[in-house]
Amino acid sequence: MRPLYIALKTILMFILIVLQSNVVVVVSSSSSMFMLSTTTTTTAAACVHSQWLALSKLRALNLHSKKVMEWNMEExxxxxxxxxxxxxxxxxxxLDLSFSMLSGEIFPIFNLHHLxxxxxxxxxxxxxxxxxxxEKLRNLTHLNLSQTSFSGQIPVGISRLTRPLSSRL
Structure with a gap:
């Protein structure tokens, strides 16, 4: 009786440790043997507050854009x-805001440094x-500004991007 108690206590401790580390444990019994298998669960990280703030500023500057107005600020x-x-x-x-009816300022995008x-x-x-x-978007590898009709010259900052850039201007 004592070895069974120790084995069950060990299994329960293992399950507790595993559950605390975001791992799913499946226990199945066959006759008198217990089989344990583990599967790691992954949960996506929540949006970083600075990113939410930049996007909410972009939304405030483009109130007539249906796409950004659909963003639920509570989510x-x-x-x-x-x-x-x-x-x-x-x-x-x-960030894909193509066909979004944007026409206002977009400077908050430049605070998305991981873009x-x-x-x-x-x-x-x-x-x-x-x-x-x-030039603040150091990780940028794909840029599509086709059919945007910005006025003026293309800023020299685009040429300062250090990563290979696929662009449509």
Whole structure:
């Protein structure tokens, strides 16, 4: 009786430790043997507050954009349409606001320093000067600004990006 008690106590301690470390334990019995198998569960990191703040400022500057107005400010920004986050860190790494009817300022985007992909294509920025600040997006590898109609010259900051950049201007 004592060896069974020790074995069950050991199994229960193992289950408790495993459950505290986000691992799912499946226990099945066959005759008098117990089989344990583990599966790691992963949960995506929540949106980092600085990222939520930058996107909420972008939303406030583009109130007529249906896409950004659909963002529920009470929810995690990683769940918003057009927003992709790194599941491990919660930083915004992708922003697809194509066909969003944006026409206002977009400078809050330059606070998304982990951004790798930015698509602003097919928005109407006719009265907005081509923004500067792209040099702050050091991780940017894909940039689509086609059919945006920014006014003025392309800022020199785009040429300061250090990673290979696939762009459509």
């Amino acid at each position: 995690d920004c990683c769940s918003w349409g057009g927003v992709s986050c790194d599941p491990a860190t919660g930083y915004v790494i992708g 790798q992909t930015l698509n602003l294509s097919c928005n109407n920025f006719n009265t907005t000067p081509f923004p500067s600040g792209f």
